[in-house]
Structure formats: structure tokens, C-alpha cells
Amino acid sequence: MKYYNLLAVLVFFGMIACSGEKKEDSAKEETVETALPDEANEVTVMTLKATDFNHELVSNGKLSARRHVDLRFESAEPIAAIYVKNGDRVSKGQKLAELSTFRLKNKTAQAKDALERAKLELQDVLIGQGYALADSARVPSATMQLARVKSGYDQAVTQYELSEYEEKNALLTAPFDGIVANLFAKQYNTASTADAFCTVIDPGSLEAAFTVLESELPLIKNGDRVEVAPFALSGEKTEGRITEINPLVDESGMVQVKAAVAGKGKLFEGMNVRVSIHRAIGNQFVVPKEAVVLRSGKQVVFVLDETKTKAYWTYVHTGLENADSYTIVDGLKEGDIVITSGNINLAHEAPVTIIEN
Structure with missing residues (x-):
């Protein structure tokens, strides 16, 4: 009799253990489904078209006055x-x-x-x-x-x-x-x-003297707009125009350039400045720098398919660049819908959802 009682107890505890395992497996499956939802990536996009590109060269220079006299x-x-x-x-x-x-x-x-x-x-x-x-x-x-x-x-x-x-x-x-x-x-x-x-x-006759690389000469000319920012005055900027390009390349492959600068009363002769040269270059495919990512060491831009629900990566070659944009030399065509953000972890043919900027 004792033998039958012991057997009944063992069967009872075995049924309880099996029921617990089933509940635990069910909970795990539910947790996995919750952690890995099949949701589309949210991205912002732009339609690629030819436009003007604001090319920018950056150099360091020093301010001096064209009208300066020792008496x-x-x-x-x-x-x-x-x-x-x-x-x-x-x-x-x-x-x-x-x-x-x-x-x-x-x-x-x-x-x-x-x-x-x-x-x-x-x-x-x-x-x-x-x-x-x-x-x-x-x-x-x-x-x-x-x-x-x-x-x-x-x-x-x-x-x-x-x-x-x-x-x-x-x-x-x-x-x-x-x-x-x-x-x-x-x-x-x-x-x-x-x-x-x-x-x-004469503070109204200030000019910034700086250098550019020999290879950058074709990108500048007299009259181009420059932006001058003194290192000593954070956030202070002023505009100027290139007035002189010295027709001589030095031993380091650099060319001396001067630009007339509006002083605004805050700039002084001898100040060290950062000079940005701006020039508009027409008929360029321009994308934000965030739109270009690296995959296997190559530059890639994600574009949308015809249904605008999937992202396809496209290998590209960039050309000129400025502080926030690239020009695209090869790989894209006019009318392509380019993903500009949300593309860091995208994969080829990944589902996406377009959101407003």
C-alpha cells in the first residue's frame, strides 16, 4: 500500500513540472516575439536633381591693412x-x-x-x-x-x-x-x-592673406566670396572678396591669395583667422554627407524602390565636398529618391517608412 502511495506522489509532481516547462517555453516565445518585431525603419528622403553646389575651401590666414603707415x-x-x-x-x-x-x-x-x-x-x-x-x-x-x-x-x-x-x-x-x-x-x-x-x-581696408594648394587654383578666381572667422572671437564671422592671386607656386606647392574683408570694428591687424572660400558650381547632383555611408569600405547611398517601401543600396563616387554636402559623380541619376537619415544600420532591401524632416 505504501508503494502505491509513493508512486502516486511521484506522478503528481511530474505533471506539475511538465506544466511549468510548457508555461516557461510559452513565455520565452512571447518575449522573443516582443523583442524582435517586424517593423520598418523610419527614414527621411530627398529627390535627387541637378542644382548649384556651394564649393568650400578652408585655409588659415592673417589679417593686415592695405592702408597702413608709420609716421x-x-x-x-x-x-x-x-x-x-x-x-x-x-x-x-x-x-x-x-x-x-x-x-x-x-x-x-x-x-x-x-x-x-x-x-x-x-x-x-x-x-x-x-x-x-x-x-x-x-x-x-x-x-x-x-x-x-x-x-x-x-x-x-x-x-x-x-x-x-x-x-x-x-x-x-x-x-x-x-x-x-x-x-x-x-x-x-x-x-x-x-x-x-x-x-x-585704416580698419576699413583690412585684407586676409592665406594660401591654397596648387591643385585648388582652378576652383578660385578674383571676386569669389570668402567667409572670415577670427580664432580669438568665437562665433564672429564676416564676409569678403578675393582681390589678388599671386601667380607663383612656392616650394610647398602653395599659392598666396588675398581677400578684402569688412572689418566691422571688431577685427584688428595681425589677427589669425580661418578663411572659407565659397563658389557656386552649377548642374551638380548634391546630397547631404549623412546620406553617404560605408559598406565594405566603399561609399554607398540608399535609394527607395518604385513602391517607396524598400531601401536598395547603390555604390557611388563622390566629388567635391563642403561642410555638409557631397557632389555625386557616378552611381545616381536624376529623380532617384535618396535616403538622407536613418540609414546607419540599413541593409539591402530593408523595409522602410518615410517620415517628415
């Missing part, structure tokens, strides 16, 4: 007054500084007196040759030249003109509208004739 005094005299300081904006003809003119005026007066005495001496020499100063037009050139040298007239004229010039240039004025820079001299100190007193820069 210096002509005489080593004490500085009587300084009217400006570094950073001041000045107008053409505005006074910047002036020297003490006492000795300069005295020197001019002496030179003028010496000139008058030389003129009298010249007249005496001509009278000795049988001519009057009033009849100088009739005096032979050789005789006149001899009389001028003998009287010291030419030397006196030169000294007088030099004295007048030095006195006139005892006052420094701005040659054009601009900004004062490099002014380090102090009032009452003796001015240096060798070193510049100050520099005047």
Missing part, C-alpha cells in the same frame, strides 16, 4: 604736445603731435638770410660777366651755371627748402581716416627720427 618726425626736437593715444579714431588731416619749433623757426630764418645774401652774390657775378640778374633769360646756360656755383646760390636754396620742410613737418597729421597704434613716445622727450612715432591703420 615719424623729420627733426630730433622735444615733443611739445601729443593729441591722441593708442586706439583713438582720427580723421584725415587731424593733428596727432607736434614738436617744439623754436630752433626750427630760427634755422629757417637763418637759411632765408643766407639765401638773400647768395642772391646778391649771384647778381655781382653776373654783373662781372656783363649781365644783369633781370636779364637772366639772355645769359648763356654755361655762364649762369658758373655764376650759381660761384655765388653759392644753389646751396642756399637747398638749405632754405630743407629748413622749411623740417618746420612744416614739426606737426604730424593723419594721412587718412583710421586708428592710432604703436604710440609709445612721451611728451617733452626728444623725438626720434629713426623710429616711428606712431602708426595709423
Whole structure:
């Protein structure tokens, strides 16, 4: 009897175990079906057509002013007054500084007196040759030249003109509208004739000097638009135009290029800048960079089939590029519906669903 009871217990527990395994297998199948749903990939698309491509070359350069002048005094005299300081904006003809003119005026007066005495001496020499100063037009050139040298007239004229010039240039004025820079001299100190007193820069004449590769020369020309962004001013950008292409390739295969830049008051001479050259090239197939992916080391673009429900990959060759786009040289045709996003993990003939950008 005990034997039959034990057998019944074992059969009962065996039935419970089998029922648990079936429930567990059923749960696993349901979990797998939930984790791996047969859903289409969501993608955005564009219709390929020929358009203008904004080609971009990027280079580093430095700003300089086309109108930039170092001003210096002509005489080593004490500085009587300084009217400006570094950073001041000045107008053409505005006074910047002036020297003490006492000795300069005295020197001019002496030179003028010496000139008058030389003129009298010249007249005496001509009278000795049988001519009057009033009849100088009739005096032979050789005789006149001899009389001028003998009287010291030419030397006196030169000294007088030099004295007048030095006195006139005892006052420094701005040659054009601009900004004062490099002014380090102090009032009452003796001015240096060798070193510049100050520099005047026209901020409206800034230009960016940069280099491009020899192979990029066919892609640029005078008048092309450039975008200049100083490294020191984050987010600050300004536009310009190429004004000069130096017709010489250096040892490194680089060509010097200059572009006129609008200063906007925030750019300074000597700034290091990033230069982007933009040029519109017509009749190009253009796709976003996100549309091009790599498969087995080759460039691939996914396009939709006629039903617009499946993605087919197509091998392509890209040409030019800028910050966000490629031109397609081979592999696509006008009218193809190109997948522009959602293509990172796509497979060939994968089902897709189009969504709005």
C-alpha cells in the first residue's frame, strides 16, 4: 500500500513540472516575439536633381591693412604736445603731435638770410660777366651755371627748402581716416627720427592673406566670396572678396591669395583667422554627407524602390565636398529618391517608412 502511495506522489509532481516547462517555453516565445518585431525603419528622403553646389575651401590666414603707415618726425626736437593715444579714431588731416619749433623757426630764418645774401652774390657775378640778374633769360646756360656755383646760390636754396620742410613737418597729421597704434613716445622727450612715432591703420581696408594648394587654383578666381572667422572671437564671422592671386607656386606647392574683408570694428591687424572660400558650381547632383555611408569600405547611398517601401543600396563616387554636402559623380541619376537619415544600420532591401524632416 505504501508503494502505491509513493508512486502516486511521484506522478503528481511530474505533471506539475511538465506544466511549468510548457508555461516557461510559452513565455520565452512571447518575449522573443516582443523583442524582435517586424517593423520598418523610419527614414527621411530627398529627390535627387541637378542644382548649384556651394564649393568650400578652408585655409588659415592673417589679417593686415592695405592702408597702413608709420609716421615719424623729420627733426630730433622735444615733443611739445601729443593729441591722441593708442586706439583713438582720427580723421584725415587731424593733428596727432607736434614738436617744439623754436630752433626750427630760427634755422629757417637763418637759411632765408643766407639765401638773400647768395642772391646778391649771384647778381655781382653776373654783373662781372656783363649781365644783369633781370636779364637772366639772355645769359648763356654755361655762364649762369658758373655764376650759381660761384655765388653759392644753389646751396642756399637747398638749405632754405630743407629748413622749411623740417618746420612744416614739426606737426604730424593723419594721412587718412583710421586708428592710432604703436604710440609709445612721451611728451617733452626728444623725438626720434629713426623710429616711428606712431602708426595709423585704416580698419576699413583690412585684407586676409592665406594660401591654397596648387591643385585648388582652378576652383578660385578674383571676386569669389570668402567667409572670415577670427580664432580669438568665437562665433564672429564676416564676409569678403578675393582681390589678388599671386601667380607663383612656392616650394610647398602653395599659392598666396588675398581677400578684402569688412572689418566691422571688431577685427584688428595681425589677427589669425580661418578663411572659407565659397563658389557656386552649377548642374551638380548634391546630397547631404549623412546620406553617404560605408559598406565594405566603399561609399554607398540608399535609394527607395518604385513602391517607396524598400531601401536598395547603390555604390557611388563622390566629388567635391563642403561642410555638409557631397557632389555625386557616378552611381545616381536624376529623380532617384535618396535616403538622407536613418540609414546607419540599413541593409539591402530593408523595409522602410518615410517620415517628415
